[in-house]
Amino acid sequence: MNLGTTILKSRHSIRKYKPDPVTDLIIRDVLECGHLAPTAKNEQPWLFGVIKSAELRKKIADLTDKGKFIADAPLCIAVFGDKTAKYYLEDCCAATENLIIALQAYGIGSCWVTGEKKEYVEAVRTLLQVPDNYTLVSLIPAGYPADITLEPKKKLDDITFQDTYSEE
Numbered sequence: 076m077n078l079g080t081t082i083l084k085s086r087h088s089i090r091k092y093k094p095d096p097v098t099d100l101i102i103r104d105v106l107e108c109g110h111l112a113p114t115a116k117n118e119q120p121w122l123f124g125v126i127k128s129a130e131l132r133k134k135i136a137d138l139t140d141k142g143k144f145i146a147d148a149p150l151c152i153a154v155f156g157d158k159t160a161k162y163y164l165e166d167c168c169a170a171t172e173n174l175i176i177a178l179q180a181y182g183i184g185s186c187w188v189t190g191e192k193k194e195y196v197e198a199v200r201t202l203l204q205v206p207d208n209y210t211l212v213s214l215i216p217a218g219y220p221a222d223i224t225l226e227p228k229k230k231l232d233d234i235t236f237q238d239t240y241s242e243e
């Protein structure tokens with residue numbers, strides 16, 4: 076264990092937040108971490124929207140099926156991918172995880188709310204007036220945690236193999 080792995084292991088999806096705002100300095104640092112994510116051919120086909128407006132967050136929350144708590148988060152980052160880039164989905168997922176872990180490093184909880192295959196992606200894009208070559212890949216509501224729920228995980232030995240796969 077070291078600081079990096081401790082931060083990674085301490086991350087859990089947070090869906091209840093304290094009202095305390097996230098400072099612009101932190102938001103900037105977090106965005107820089109998203110910006111530095113690995114990206115195929117270094118195309119960086121992403122666009123990060125920072126949504127602080129309570130009115131907009133409520134509208135986004137209402138559009139989602141399983142993201143109603145976005146309305147109560149002090150901040151939501153929306154990750155859009157440029158569909159003309161072949162690997163925009165992989166790239167934007169890498170950026171999303173970087174953003175989430177960077178938030179966690181500041182003790183700020185978040186939750187990955189999809190994104191891409193949902194019916195509401197076009198409505199969110201239109202609401203935020205994002206150009207139509209982009210599509211929504213993820214929404215990241217974030218704030219200081221008011222509640223932490225631990226989700227059960229599969230056993231590590233059941234999801235790993237060494238050299239060649241075997242059923243045993």
Ligand SMILES: Cc1cc2nc3c(=O)[nH]c(=O)nc-3n(C[C@H](O)[C@H](O)[C@H](O)COP(=O)(O)O)c2cc1C
Pocket residue numbers: 086087088089090141142186187188189190224225226
């Ligand atoms: C692609 C993706 C989409 C997700 N969409 C939602 C969502 O719409 N609403 C939600 O509450 N959580 C969503 N989650 C969070 C998962 O439910 C969560 O990561 C999972 O239950 C494991 O819990 P943990 O993040 O605390 O380890 C999503 C996660 C991923 C990776």
